[in-house]
Amino acid sequence: MKWSYEGATGPDHWADLDPCYAACRGTWQSPIDLTGATVRDLDRLEPGYQTAPGEVVNTGANIRVNILGGTLGIGEDRYALVQFHYHTPSEHVVDGVACEAEIHLVHGGERTAVLGLFVEVGDENAFINTLTPHLPGHERAGEPVTLDLTDLLPDNLDYFTYDGSLTTPPCDEGLRWIMLKTPVTVSDEQLALLKSFFPDGNARPPQPLNGRAIYVSKGGA
Ligand SMILES: [Zn+2]
Known part of the structure; x- marks a missing residue:
């Protein structure tokens, strides 16, 4: 059965919809409330993103851009x-x-490592402007979009980190989560556009922490 964000196929029922989704009732699930993180001298993030062509797809659960666009370094580790x-x-x-x-x-x-960016309303976002014509229903939908993810990052790369999961079924665990503290901004119009594809929202609610450690870069919790 197809999962969703509400009702009988919503987040509370994902684990029951398919045996492959059993991890959704696991103990290291994402997202979480990041409150109470322990301040620590964390490895600096080293973005090594590059300009690359991306393919925009509507997965039915979100708008996704497939892009082999370089690497993220964290200490000795490199993620593509x-x-x-x-x-x-x-x-x-x-x-x-x-x-x-x-x-x-x-x-x-x-x-798997996920770098998460909070988004709030403020200045217009140039990266989103580059992406916009390629979104479903727009003039260049279906054409590849050339992007450099470096252009999306805020100047301050302080972050929260913890071990969690995919936030959509099959909810696989063992993911390294990195959530930047500094949000990026979009204009009111850009936010309305981003919300238009899934007007009822597509966010899983916070999951129990179950004793996991959350760390946050020095520079303020
Ligand atoms: Zn996601």
Whole structure:
């Protein structure tokens, strides 16, 4: 049965919809509330993203851009970007409060690493402007979009980190989560556009922490 974000096929029932979704009732699930993180001297993030062509797809659960667009370094570890997508509102919360949206940069490597960006309303976002004509229903839909994910990152790369899961079925665990503290901004118009594809939202609610550690870069929790 196809999963969804509400009712009988919504997040509370994902684990029951298909034996392959059993991990959705696991103990290391994402997203979470990031409140209470322990301040620590964390490895600096080293974005090694590159300009690359991306393919925009509507997965039925989100708008995703498949893009082999370089790497993210964290200490000795290197992860290769494979796709990014977004959720509205945000999935991770702080003190129970969600942001307007959350962008997930998904990387492969020894384990899957997701770099998450909180999105709030403010200045117009040039990266989103580059993407817009290629979104479903727009003038260049179906054509590849040339992007460099470096252009999406805020200047301050302080982050929260913890071990979690995919936030959609099959909810596989063992993911390395990196959530930047500094949000990126979009204009009101850009937010309305981002929300238009899934007007009822596509965010999984926060899951129990179950004793996991959350760390946050020095520079303020
Ligand atoms: Zn996601």
